[in-house]
Amino acid sequence: MAMIINGRELANEIDGQTKIEVEKLSHEGLIPHLVVILVGEDEASQIYVRNKHKRAESLGIKSTIIRMPVNSSEEELLIKISDLNKDKDVHAILVQLPLPEQINEQRIIEAISPNKDADGFSPINVGKLSSGETYHLPIACTPMGIMEMFKKYSIDLDGKNAVVVGRSNIVGKPMANLLLNENATVTIAHSHTKNITNIIKQADILVVATGIAHFIKKDQVKIGATVIDVGMDRDENGKLTGDVDFEGVKSIASFITPVPKGVGPMTISMLMKQTVNLAKWSI
Numbered sequence: 001m002a003m004i005i006n007g008r009e010l011a012n013e014i015d016g017q018t019k020i021e022v023e024k025l026s027h028e029g030l031i032p033h034l035v036v037i038l039v040g041e042d043e044a045s046q047i048y049v050r051n052k053h054k055r056a057e058s059l060g061i062k063s064t065i066i067r068m069p070v071n072s073s074e075e076e077l078l079i080k081i082s083d084l085n086k087d088k089d090v091h092a093i094l095v096q097l098p099l100p101e102q103i104n105e106q107r108i109i110e111a112i113s114p115n116k117d118a119d120g121f122s123p124i125n126v127g128k129l130s131s132g133e134t135y136h137l138p139i140a141c142t143p144m145g146i147m148e149m150f151k152k153y154s155i156d157l158d159g160k161n162a163v164v165v166g167r168s169n170i171v172g173k174p175m176a177n178l179l180l181n182e183n184a185t186v187t188i189a190h191s192h193t194k195n196i197t198n199i200i201k202q203a204d205i206l207v208v209a210t211g212i213a214h215f216i217k218k219d220q221v222k223i224g225a226t227v228i229d230v231g232m233d234r235d236e237n238g239k240l241t242g243d244v245d246f247e248g249v250k251s252i253a254s255f256i257t258p259v260p261k262g263v264g265p266m267t268i269s270m271l272m273k274q275t276v277n278l279a280k281w282s283i
């Protein structure tokens with residue numbers, strides 16, 4: 001039976017460390033400041049943004065939310081980002097995704113200064129990560145949170161077969177680079193991959209980010225694998241569930257993350273930690 005990785009507990013532990021760090025910086029006159037831009041009224045995005053704001057305030061981080069109407073133009077958003085890039089009081093900028101369809105997501109991400117890139121999505125920072133350079137580098141928060149889980153639970157990655165299912169810029173690609181940087185042998189599988197079950201079955205470390213509820217079943221998973229579920233799906237009753245059939249897979253895995261209380265809570269904790277780092281690196 002797998003050990004269940006408790007993301008909520010680990011997130012609380014990391015928040016505790018972040019709070020101490022913020023107190024120290026505040027005594028030195030530096031108050032980390034995160035600005036989150038929310039365009040439109042997507043229900044889930046509003047909840048995530050509110051949660052980020054509450055978490056930041058509880059840790060002593062200055063938090064500003066900029067709300068823009070759903071019909072905002074790309075130009076308006078670019079102007080806002082340009083102002084924030086120049087504002088010395090702002091250390092970290094995040095544009096909540098997804099954006100309304102009239103706005104090109106990549107153009108927006110590229111406009112954020114790499115030095116204020118709270119999400120680690122800027123092409124400069126993505127390039128550095130894929131070159132194996134990690135000094136003063138903001139990294140995508142969800143994969144970074146998963147790396148913290150491996151560290152906390154002493155899960156060795158060196159020489160292991162790691163399979164990342166999903167190739168998004170937010171999770172799949174940065175996850176693969178982080179695993180590669182730790183000497184894992186990494187395969188990215190996706191919707192066009194042939195014989196995907198055979199590939200998944202080889203994984204000592206399996207990270208799943210497909211957005212398809214219960215995509216991974218027990219008979220596809222190697223006995224003793226570590227299974228990380230990044231999914232946030234809804235089952236037929238509307239209940240939050242993951243990309244992995246948790247009940248089945250937990251009986252053969254050695255470690256597994258649940259949904260909820262797995263990877264999700266780590267994302268916001270890593271954002272807080274990254275905001276503090278960006279503030280420190282700015283001086």
Ligand SMILES: Nc1nc2c(c(=O)[nH]1)N[C@@H](CN(C=O)c1ccc(C(=O)N[C@@H](CCC(=O)O)C(=O)O)cc1)CN2
Binds near residue numbers: 142170264265267268
């Ligand atoms: N600019 C960004 N946009 C988005 C990101 C991101 O990292 N940067 N990620 C997601 C949304 N997200 C943060 O923004 C996020 C999603 C989920 C959770 C979380 O804690 N989930 C809980 C369950 C919550 C629930 O009950 O609905 C869990 O898994 O336990 C945190 C952050 C897309 N946009």
